[in-house]
Amino acid sequence: MKRTNKWLKRVISLAAALTATAAMGILASACHFWFAQPKVPADLEKFRNRK
Numbered sequence: 001m002k003r004t005n006k007w008l009k010r011v012i013s014l015a016a017a018l019t020a021t022a023a024m025g026i027l028a029s030a031c032h033f034w035f036a037q038p039k040v041p042a043d044l045e046k047f048r049n050r051k
Contacts, residue, residue: 040048
């Protein structure tokens with residue numbers, strides 16, 4: 001029983017670490033797509049409201 005518990009704790013810790021690493025990798029790419037702003041074409045720039 002002790003051997004199984006020790007093995008189970010290691011597997012759970014490894015799974016948590018892998019999940020956290022994957023989440024950080026996904027988060028970096030998601031932030032890039034969320035905050036990336038495209039260039040505004042010059043023809044549309046004249047319609048911008050500037051106060």
